[in-house]
Amino acid sequence: MIKYLLVFVALIGMCIVFYPLVEDFGTLTQLNPLAESYVKGSITDLNMPNTVTAVVVTYRGLDTLGEVTVLFLATAGVGFLLRRKQTHAAHRKAGTEFLRTGADFLSPLIIIFGIYIFTHGHLSPGGGFQGGVVIASSILLLVMANASFRFSHALLHFSESLSGAAYVVMGLLGLLLLGAASFLDPRYLPGGVYLSLFSAGAVPLIYSFIGFKVGAELSSVIDSMHEEGGE
């Protein structure tokens, strides 16, 4: 009883501490100057209708590079911790008939949908991270359904490091071609026709590399978890 009482006291204390933050919260009716320059610049400078992608890939590109690095470190940690004993990986249980049929039918469609999401990241909602996770979920379906399903870890790690390196090279190309202070600036490729697939400079390329990288990383996480758990 005393435990619940203490929890309630703590909750009420948190309410009192955080109430001033909520008190003067309101919906903004106009953008602040920074946001306004991002919204205008994403269309006039970068030729890109999706402002979120413009901010994530271009204006805050360095943060995205950091995020990708964090994801890489997390994957490396999972692989390091779970990839010890490989003895009982041979006999994993096969999925049921329903799961196998559904996986055979759905997984190519899901992979194509993931590729669509990250190649159209500059036009429609979504982007590299979302597309990569969608691809990884399709890999998860395949791994769960088929006991004999194997994909080469060498290939997975190779494509992951290749796309990571290509992402950095894309950023350095901006630095090289456009001069100082333009790391990860995508405007060294032509802007293209507004709303077409090959527009907005190098953004589709960069987002495709991010998508490949995230997809490969999460697929390897799923695979190591499954081999660990699927005795």
Next chain:
Amino acid sequence: MPDLMALILLVLLSLIAALYAIFTKKTLNAVIASGIISLSASIIFLIYGAPDVAMTEATIGAGLTTVVFLYALKQTKGGEDD
């Protein structure tokens, strides 16, 4: 104002799911309930006009996190799958 009724329903759903996840005895049900919370959060994001965030929440929160929890659950109990 976006769909107020749908918002209230989704918030209620996630509240109920959260309370259920806390008070249920079965860990599997708690994992599924936390997936429901993520799913309703992603629909709320979509209603408020943030489709990018909604996509991330739906794929990572409702999809991958649930699966990782299920694997961990299987590991601790040993045996039963699905």
